[in-house]
Amino acid sequence: MTVSYRRLGASWLIGLSVLVMLSAGCGEATTDGVPEIIEGRSVCDECGMIIDDVRMAAAWRLPDGTSRVFDDIGDMLVNGYKHGDLEATGRWVFDYDTGDAVPVGSASFVASGDLMTPMGWGVVAYATEQDALDLAASLNGHVLSWDGLVNAHTEGNLRVHDHDMEHDH
Numbered sequence: 001m002t003v004s005y006r007r008l009g010a011s012w013l014i015g016l017s018v019l020v021m022l023s024a025g026c027g028e029a030t031t032d033g034v035p036e037i038i039e040g041r042s043v044c045d046e047c048g049m050i051i052d053d054v055r056m057a058a059a060w061r062l063p064d065g066t067s068r069v070f071d072d073i074g075d076m077l078v079n080g081y082k083h084g085d086l087e088a089t090g091r092w093v094f095d096y097d098t099g100d101a102v103p104v105g106s107a108s109f110v111a112s113g114d115l116m117t118p119m120g121w122g123v124v125a126y127a128t129e130q131d132a133l134d135l136a137a138s139l140n141g142h143v144l145s146w147d148g149l150v151n152a153h154t155e156g157n158l159r160v161h162d163h164d165m166e167h168d169h
Contacts, residue, residue, distance in 0.1 A: 034101040035059040035067030046075035061090040074121025077153040093125035104146040108132035112141025122159040
């Protein structure tokens with residue numbers, strides 16, 4: 001029995017090509033869209049704590065496709081301030097009632113000293129302004145757009161956390 005090395009090599013290359021194509025979709029990191037947050041497993045890129053409640057979390061997809069996730073909307077503001085980028089592009093928050101992802105540019109934010117969030121910033125988001133207005137009225141809070149929230153943070157007008165961890169404003 002004679003084995004053709006040319007035929008064997010071609011078969012090997014075809015098999016390797018098929019394996020590469022099949023594995024290309026497995027475990028591939030997503031480079032666009034909302035970064036994935038797994039409650040109880042994902043770690044905040046600002047404070048290093050585990051994200052336990054996506055409804056108060058935030059996510060940022062950088063232009064190069066990498067992502068950052070945060071356990072508190074305020075931590076995303078701090079991180080963006082540190083990196084000199086507080087643009088709305090590529091950022092999401094999660095509706096406080098449903099947990100659905102909402103681009104920050106279309107979200108309505110409620111800021112209140114009576115809101116308990118993971119890092120104490122006292123900010124949650126809603127997909128609809130009416131839901132935000134309802135919560136704000138019940139908590140003596142304020143409804144802000146993304147730009148309003150960024151301005152409040154920059155001016156130091158957001159509630160600062162009640163724990164030992166310090167963040168720069």
